[in-house]
Amino acid sequence: MTSRLRFVLIAGSISFLLTGCGDAFNAGTISYKDSEQFTKKQKDTPDLDGKPQLQEAVRKALADLFGPRPQEIKVPAGSGFPEGGRYLANYEKVGDGVQDIVYTEANSGKKVAVVGGYGLYRKYCLHCHGVQGAGDGPTAEFLYPLPRDYRRGVFKFTSTAPSNPKPTRADLKKTITHGLHGTSMPAFEALMSGSEIEQVIDYVIFLSMRGEVERNLISIAALVDKDDINGITADDIKESLDTVVNNWKATETLVVSPKARRTEPTRESVLRGRDIFLGKKFGTGQPVACTDCHGLHAKGDGSSFVERNIFDKVVFRRKSLDTAIEERYKELGDEHKSAQWQPGGHGGGHDSASSELPETFDAYKNRETTNWDKGSKDDWGNPLRAANLNLGVYKGGRRPIDLYWRIAKGINGAKMPAHGNLLPDDQIWDVVNFILALPYEPDLLKDAEQIKKSVTAAPAVTQR
Amino acid sequence: MSNEHAANGHGHADPHAHGADHGHGHDDHIHPAPTNPLFKYVFSTDHKVIGIQFLFSGLIFFVVGGLLAMAIRWQLAWPWKPMPFMARFMPSWAENGYLMPPEWYNKLFTMHGSVMIFFVIIPLLTGAFGNFLIPLMIGARDMAFPKLNMFSYWFMPPAMIAMANAFMVPGGAPESGWTSYPTLSNSFTSTPGSYEAQTWWLISLLFAGVSSLMGSINYITTIIMLRAPGMKLFRMPMTVWALFITAILQAFALPVLTSALVMQLLDRVAGTNFFSPAGWVVANGPAVVGGGLPLLWQHLFWFYSHPAVYIMILPGMGMVSDIIATFSRKPLFGYKPMVFAIAGIAGLGFIVWGHHMFQSGMNPALGATFMLSTMMIALPSAIKVFNWLGTMWGGRLQFTSSMLNAISFVAMFIIGGLSGIFMAATPVDMHIHDTYFIVAHIHYVLFGGSTFAIFAAIIFWFPKMFGRMMNEPLGKLHFLLTFIFFNGTFFLMHIIGMHGHPRRIADPTVYEYLRGTGTMGLNQFMTLSAFGLGLSQLIFAFNFLYSIFAGPKAPANPWHANSLEWVATDSPPPYFNFEKIPTVYHAPYEYSVPGMENDYVPQTQPLPEPTAHTVVEKA
Amino acid sequence: MRYWSLLFALAAIISVGIFAYAPISPEWWLPAGPNVSAGHLHSVSSAGKQIDSLFVIILLITGIVFIGTQVALVYATYFFVDKGPNGRKASYFHGSQRLEVIWTIIPAAILVFIALYQMGTWASVKFRSAAPKVQPLAQVTARQFQWVIRYPGEDGKLETKDDLFMVNDLHFVKGKQALIYLKSSDVLHSFFLPALRIKQDAVPGLTIPVWFDTDQAGHYELVCAELCGWGHYKMRGNVTVHETQEEFDQWLQSALKEQSRDQVAAVVTGSQGR
Structure with missing residues (x-):
């Protein structure tokens, strides 16, 4: 009626x-x-x-x-x-x-x-x-x-x-x-x-x-x-x-309803969640690329996004992307140079070749421009960056079900993809447990580089 | 009173041109007056012209600040309703149906406060009257440093341009209040007004501060060095005393403000971290290195701005003392205690800044000591009030419009002073801090006090400035309406403040306890009164402008006052003020001396012997 | 001419009248607790009661001074007005040392009295040494433009994994001292409970303990009293005072349960989970 x-x-x-x-x-x-x-x-x-x-x-x-x-x-x-x-x-x-x-x-x-x-x-x-x-x-x-x-x-x-x-x-x-x-x-x-x-x-x-x-x-x-x-x-x-x-x-x-209840947030579950976050494959799950965006230390500084420094200059200082990239490249050069003069710095300041940045400006600019255009904008064309998961701030809510939804079905219009088809529910819950534990245990990602290396370089380990 | 007794026996009205006068008993070296209008009226070194320049720019900004206040009141009474008339000047609001965006409310009160304090009250009191009156009242031909004086005025326009420019930059005008507390003010992501405009605000205040500083150095030097023969310190009019002490206050407090402003400016543009804690992030912006503390700004700011509150009231007190004595036809009651009271206020003024910070997170034990000194500063203020009452007591009061404004200064200052005691009491301050009680208090002091004093002083010295009289009936009408609407606007703020109405909120109806007709009804009543108050000023504006051109010609001493500007020179005074530097015999408060024909004895005329000894020494 | 004095008299009378009327109007007087309709116009917290009595004492003292000075002003402006050339002459005196001494010492004594009298209250509501030795109720972190309130979970400790996170929702128990730790995560804010007369700025970089209590259960309002940006006026919080500890525990349990929800609920309560 x-x-x-x-x-x-x-x-x-x-x-x-x-x-x-x-x-x-x-x-x-x-x-x-x-x-x-x-x-x-x-x-x-x-x-x-x-x-x-x-x-x-x-x-x-x-x-x-x-x-x-x-x-x-x-x-x-x-x-x-x-x-x-x-x-x-x-x-x-x-x-x-x-x-x-x-x-x-x-x-x-x-x-x-x-x-x-x-x-x-x-x-x-x-x-x-x-x-x-x-x-x-x-x-x-x-x-x-x-x-x-x-x-x-x-x-x-x-x-x-x-x-x-x-x-x-x-x-x-x-x-x-x-x-x-x-x-x-x-x-x-x-x-x-x-x-x-x-x-x-x-x-x-x-x-x-x-x-x-x-x-x-x-x-x-x-x-x-x-x-x-x-x-x-x-x-x-x-x-x-x-x-x-x-x-x-x-x-x-x-509405997506999880098929399994949340795994108890035990130490094992949290560590498993961390390893999944770092790209390790468990059981029926597929390896996921969380660190590409969120970064190895989950600070939201992954390589798919434009560098945070450039992002800040463009978004908050309203500079053009080109200016921001140029400025950043200069800063990197300066940092590189001054690093050489520090005790233990590589190059020792004598080798003129090493005072150049390893990457040319054009390559740098190309990469960051692509990152900006492809990686750092949402569907509305607005600037976007990955969440820093160390802060305990969860935009979509902090209930396990909210975080489950974020991981399983992603964030609409943003770069966070759905992982429901890549990870079984129990592994999603592991990641949820890891994310909820991270702000309290920042040491979880202390050795992220090594763990990442071991999970990606040695697939044999993951095929246990 | 009648204006017919124009010339008195001691007028030095000398028809001769004085340009070529070289030496008149003193070592004067008088330059001829400039003839080029550019140097006569614009880049003038004549203290009178500079004073009038300050007067005009102050009054123009008074209009600006007043209009901002109307807009504030509108939003408070009828939140989110399109403002009649004024909203039409805001094209960017059109697409929202002329609804004021909430950040605009913050811009309005920030600019209202900044403009009124830094561009209206301080420049009017110290700039306009300080410049115009000091040399005339102490018998000097000009300031000690005329060029510095000129610069002190010409540092104001850059300040004004910077402040006006703050409206035009991306993000619009600053939004962190006239107090500009970090981290709201120093992190450019915190709110639209902090994006860029805050920088302009800081630059503006730096210029205004330098202007005041140059002025105050000039006043101090002039008063110490250039007094006429016989003008002992304790023969100076209260106005000069007040301006003298104010200048000292400014000279000592302003460097602190200047450094605080520079620190915040560096925080904003050079990446220093005086006021932001380590790794601080505001509104998702980039993290700063940090390592500073926001409370540091509050200490530095109030170390200046509390004395500044006295900078804004002491000259008013001085001028009102002179006006009340003149129109009571009676010697000022307790001349020396009055001077000591002003000095006491100035001295204590430096150790009470912490009372703005009772709830700031500062150590509460420190708060307790500031509370004691704050209580003590009420004392000299009380002494002054009692002395004004004593001056009127037994007098022969002439209710000129100037006198009415001066009396209402006393009446309103009592309210402003007494409400200060509530705030000084730390536990009570806990409830009324940052509520409308404070807003009421500051307006009773700065409008009820300083602004009424400014009205009184403009009317009083108008003949000396422009050589014409202001219209009395219009002046009285203006006073009547201003007095009524002023109280209608601000008195009830005590009530809503007591009820817990916070200041600086764009929409009180968000809170249940403020939503009722009791509180919102008062808000609407106050707003209507504020509009009345605003409209009443049109009378003053008309009277002022009309009288400049068409007022009746003023005699040299229309009020039959005693001080040098009235008795030793013309209205308006000639270039270089005095034909001949006068000699001073006593303080300017010898009214109604028994056995004298006139009821006043000019400072240039000796007192009959016995009176001088017995009475003056006693005071 | 003398009728101008009536204007000042009128202003003074209205001023006094307004303050005489204020205590009988719940919307004019100091904000009361939730049972204001029952005629309870006093504060409902122990600090509030002391503050109110101080307020009244100061109001009376200043009221007397106000009336005294205004009477003198009106009297002077009425009786000592200029009555033209044939009127009396003004008396001629320059002051009185005795009067000056009197009106310096008496106000000084009153002011010192007020200052010392309130020291105790101030110490008991703000000095950290006076903070109640109780388990903290919550950590309140102000951010633009909300109050993030973090209650200790089952372990009774703050900053642990089982903390309960709420926004703009403060709960405590009637008759018990509530102790919170106040922080800010961006700019200055001010934690203001008008009905309890509690105000404390939240300062970036500092953690400040604040404590309060009330003897009436019900709903209160939390106000932000320090300018914090464009949404300052929006920064309102709900305060719920529970009648009993059990009621509070019950609420805490249900909120914790909602916060740990891992399933789509049949009925979306939508009130507590973050």
Whole structure:
């Protein structure tokens, strides 16, 4: 029944000087901004550059489906929101007028006017995540990592698989409630009530749907000739929407459940986990390459990523990659030179050949540029680095199940791949145990170089 | 009062041009006044011109700081609502429906505090009035170092440009408060304003500091070396005493601030680590080498900034003492105790900085000693209040707008002083530290105190500065509205502060105990009052500008005061101030001397013998 | 002209009136505990009670001084106003040594009294030697913009593998001294419990013990009182005071269980796990 409802909701502000009224911050109109795919030539994604008619058609389709402005929300039919998406806003259009949206509190039976997902999002989230959920709010620019752009429908920390699935409501709820430790995403548990968080989840999903439908429509329109007025058909629109909606609806069935209980975190399990981390193969498992990204000492300084020094210069000092690489190469040269003059330093300072770095600048630049372009960016094109596992900070959560999900199914949109097909569950639990033990026992990786050598150079040992 | 008794028997109104005057009984060597307007009005070495330059730049920044304050108040009363009118100047807010981003709130109060303290109150009190009044009041032709004086003003524009530039750099204006506590301020990843703007803030303050330092050296030298014959130290007006002691305070405290600023600047741009602990990481940024401690900054900063609080109030006290005595037509009560009280405040001012740090993690035993010295500093302040009351007692009070502002300085300073005792009590400070109680306190001292003193002083010395009178009815209207709206804005801050409303939070409604109509209602009331306060200043601005050009011509001594600037020269004084360096016979507080025809005895006129001996010595 | 004095009188009367009204309004007075609706307007912690009584004492002393000085000011501005050329002349005196001595010594005595009187309270709430000899409740690490609270697990020791990690969620037991170790992981923050009158900055590089108690169970708020960046205002924490140790232990157990979860739960509680 509810799936056929098509609400028109109004998010607005009626009171002005009253406080305590939840909608006071709704005043002041905002409007959806076109995504950059509309008018700008894109490198990797389709765009509608130079196709004004099709741009208009996509805009119209979006307005028909989701409402023309953030303040005027249409909920697409069959989108699967709780109660048909009523809690996205605080007013409902009835005939010519509007009426408050209320909900009945479960325990007290009181009727409460909702603030609505839009209002809460606007108050708490918009300044980072932006009007259309593009992660481009005014505060966002100086944060690392950057706030999520919902428009791809990809969320990093989910409990679902396979590749890039939608998060469950529980996943989103966990992120909003507890924040993402180690990022700028705060925990909202102390700022919003449970039902308010649910409203925000609705709105985040709404924005994500809108953004993904926008992308889909642009992909379709990009293939169409620019003067074709009927380039986007009603079927196209419906299909674009349905794909997205169905993905969101299906997500609850895609939750990955570990087949085995967690192995007791015994010394053996931890050491086994460490060896797996360092690339050793056990039983039916495949060797995994954790150290390529996380580094031998799990400091997040693996060789697939651009050097941390260069990363810092580009991300935090806003230098161009080339400048950063040049500067770093110079620094390396200086370090190399001064090392020679130290007691025990190689070369003794007499051999002029050894005062040169072992690697030419071009080779260095080539390698680091590739590392940056290929290794150090997530699917959104934002800079990325591997986690330092020594800190005891786990963005996706520190429960064993969270870490299991991170290892078994990876981090969506980021470089962390799924290992569920490489490692049996008991070995994943070993790695979980190792990761949870590492901050308390930094000595675990003291001899990482030797262990790594022994596990990789002597496969005979692993084939016991 | 009437302004008709213009000229008194001792006016030296001499119609002669004085440019060619060489030596007038003293070893004066008087240069002719510059004729090139560039040197007459812009790069002038004349202390009067420099004082007026400081006055204008201070008042312009007063407007800027005031507008920032309005924006702060708006956000506090109606969080996240688009600001009427002013938001339109923020094009970057448009796409968010003109909702203020939260970091902007931090920028607003940071800039409000910095601008008001470093560009308004200090330059107005010491720069404008210090420059204008000191030579005139002690009977000198100019400052001891006129060129240094000129430089002291021209170090301000770079400071102002740097501060304004802080708004334009990536990340926007600084966000770490006017106190700029590390590690928020020295790690460039901590918040957008610390990315680059904080560096500009530091540069700006360095320039402002150097400007103040040059000024204070000049004041000290001038007051020691260039007093007119007979102007013994204990014959100087309170204004000069206050400015003298303030200058000493500045000269001793500013080097510490300067070094602290340089240290933070080096931390930010040269990779030193004075204030960051070892291996410190802020907001996922790169780790620093570290090895420093954030508390070091607080010690250094407050070692300057606590004396700075007195730098911002002592000149006001001095000027108010003169104004109250003049309009009470009565000698200043306890002239010497007043001087000692100022000196006491200045001396104790150097050993109380720790009271800003009771909750900072500093050793609490140290806090206990700072508490004792802080309690003691309330004493000289109390003595001053009692003496002002004593001065008015039995007087013949003339409620000019200047006097009204001066009286309200006393009334408001009492509130600001008494609320200070709460903070001095360390356990009570534990609750009210960093709440609106502090905000109320600082505004009662710096607005209720210093700003009312500035209003009083501008109206009082306006005739001397511009040769015209300000409009009295408008002045009174401005005072009335300012007084009402000031109290409406700031008094209730004590209440919400007592209730635990933290300062510097962009949205009080986040907290349940602040969400109710009791607290938010007060916030809205305060905001409306603040707008009223802001609008009332338009009256003053109009009065000020109108009177400069069209006010009635001022006589040499419109208030029938005794000190040299009134009795020994014209309004406005000529270049090089005095036709002839006057000779001084007594302190400038001989009003209503029994048996005299006039109710005032200029400093240039000897007292009738018996009175001078019996009464002056006693005081 | 003399009516200007009424303006000052009015301001003083309103000021006194506001402070006279404040204690009977729960939203104006010092913040109370969770049972404020029942008319409990006093603080609910032992330190808070001492601080409140000090506050009241200082309020009374300053109130008396305030009223005294304002009466003198209003009196002077009313009665000694200039009544034109035919009015009385101002009296001519330069001061009084006796008065100066009196009004130096009396305030000095009062100020020294206040200073010494509060030393004990200060020592008992801040001096490290006064810290209760109890097992620490938690380690509280402030970061932008949340409170990371780490409770000792079953072994009762902090910084071990079985620690419980919570965000913005402080729990302790009614009537028991709670001792926390306060740290910061990035910039300055300040741990402020308004209802308990506890405030202490969290300083990068320092670990500072803070202790507090309360005699009322219920929900309280934890405030960040030191500017810590763009999200400073967001840094709110929930405080839950449990009626009994059993209740606290129960909560701790369930939270620990959630933290060690290794299966997808049938019902997602979503409240405690990290």
